[in-house]
Each structure stands twice: as C-alpha cells, then as structure tokens.
Amino acid sequence: MIRRLTIFGVGLIGGSLALALRRAGTCEEVVGCSRSEDHLRQAVELGVIDRYSLDPAEAVAGADMVVLAVPLGAMGGVCAAIRDHLAPDAALTDVGSAKGSVVDAVREGFGELPHGFVPGHPIAGTERSGVAAAFPTLFQGRRVILTPLDTTDIGALAKVRTMWEETGAVVESMSVAHHDEILAATSHLPHLLAFGLVDSLARMGERDEIFRYAAGGFRDFTRIASSDPVMWRDICLSNREAILSVMAHYQEDLTMITEAVSRGDGERLLEIFQRAKAARDRFCE
Ligand SMILES: NC(=O)C1=CN([C@@H]2O[C@H](COP(=O)(O)OP(=O)(O)OC[C@H]3O[C@@H](n4cnc5c(N)ncnc54)[C@H](O)[C@@H]3O)[C@@H](O)[C@H]2O)C=CC1
C-alpha cells in the first residue's frame, strides 16, 4: 500500500499510472507536480490526482513513493529541486524511455544516487500526450522493465515492483546498458524511421497530394510519427550511442534491399520478405 504517491509530470504516463493505482485501490493519496498549473488543475478535474503543488519541495513532502514522469531532459532539474526534501526511506522511480541518461541525471541532481532509487520503464504508451490522453488500463498485460543499480535498496525495489504489478503490468529486470540497447532497436529506431519517412514524403509531395493516396499500411507504419517531438528529441539525445549502432546496422540492411531492387533480384527480396513475415507473425501471435 502506498500512503502518498507524488508524481512529477502528470501527462500520459504519470496520469495513467495514477488512474491505474487509484482503480486498484493501492494508493491513499496522489499528489501531482508539474510546470503547468492549468494541466494540474485539469488532472484534479479528471480525477487523476487528489491535489497538486507547483513547488517540488512541497509536493514531495511526506511521500513514500515518488515517480518522475517528465520528459528525459527535465529529470535532472526535478531531482535537484527535491534532493533536500525527499524522505530518506521514500522509494523513487522514473518512467523514462532511456535509462543511462536518467541514472546520470539522478546522480547529478542528488549529488549521489539515493538508495531508494529504482530506474524503470513501462513499455506501453501511445502517440498521444497530456493528462487528457491518460487511461487506467494502459499498463494492463504490458511489460515494465526495472533496471536496479548496485546502490538500490531491495525494499524500494520490491515496493516499485509491487506498484507496477498493481497496474496489471508484467515486471522484468535487466541492466541499464542492456535496456538501452534493446529499446534503441525496438522503439527508438522505429520512431526515427517513422518521423523520417513522413518528413521525407511531406517535403517531396505537392501540397499533401502524396498523403491523399496513402492506404492503411501507411497509416499503420506512421502512427508513431504523431508522437511528441520534444519527447523524441530528448530520447535521441539520451541514447545516442545505442541508436547510432542500431541505425548503422539498419542502414546496411536497407542498402542490401536497395541493391536487390536495383539488380531485379526477386529471389533475394522474397527471402528477406519471407523471413520478416515469419518473424512478425510470431511476434504478433
Ligand atoms: N509517451 C509514451 O508512450 C511513453 C513515454 N515514456 C516516458 O514517460 C515520460 C513522460 O512522457 P509522457 O507522459 O508521454 O509525456 P506528457 O507530455 O504526456 O507528460 C509530461 C508531463 O511532464 C510535465 N513537464 C514537462 N517538463 C517539466 C518540468 N521541467 N518539470 C515538471 N514537469 C514537467 C508536463 O507538463 C506534462 O504534464 C518521458 O520521460 C517518456 O520518455 C515512457 C513510456 C511510454
């Protein structure tokens, strides 16, 4: 049971977490903190949080669980603002899409890593942002990855794990580096490809004519290009090394496909497409 949960950044992810825990009856009180009073007021009206404060120190007072759900570029600033106010036995976690940069930001903001800190990442979301897009079943049956550190207290780890399980999520643990490599491949690369493709076509097309004739496949492939640009800029800057490595690999494979088309090599194309179809069909089972 969480007595007081403080969420920094009551948007899609922070708001959905609050809604899920309230629905599960796991939380006595949810306090929100963010930059925008309008958004926090909206969060109270929507029944996402009980109350809010614009002052990070006040928001964190008496909290036994603190969740950082702000964009990656804002994590360090929030930590610096709460470093002298977080209860020593509070659990602290985050939902950031890359983990190495958050660990660095928390270390810098606090001066050292707090024992209660458990880095985390729900592998669930949508292309929408803001508290109005939050919904309580977002994490149901989805994975949450925790990347506990050498400094992480096992009590805090258990508490964060239980919190996510209460939302219906399946919790797994791995190292920070492994997380950042895997997510570069399965999440960061596809988002970059979608943004890149839509931008390229938009600049190529005459007054959106090109989109008028796009079918469902285009819509499926590019949904994630409607995601928040600031959030994705932060992710790219936060996980550069792993993203560059997976992009280089992908560029080689794309060259291979380009060359097969250029040669008119149907056999090669069929081999690639059959392997891809089998892999995706397995993934979607
Ligand atoms: N959108 C998605 O599908 C997923 C996002 N994430 C991660 O979750 C985090 C939040 O993303 P979303 O909920 O999608 O964003 P969002 O835009 O819906 O919510 C972010 C919230 O943070 C607040 N905020 C921004 N800068 C702030 C600052 N300096 N101090 C305090 N509050 C600030 C905003 O007012 C907003 O309420 C990001 O770190 C992202 O990497 C993780 C999994 C999925």
Ligand SMILES: O=C(O)C(=O)Cc1ccc(O)cc1
């Ligand atoms: O919209 C989608 O399908 C996503 O892939 C959402 C998403 C975005 C960022 C994450 O770190 C995790 C999930």
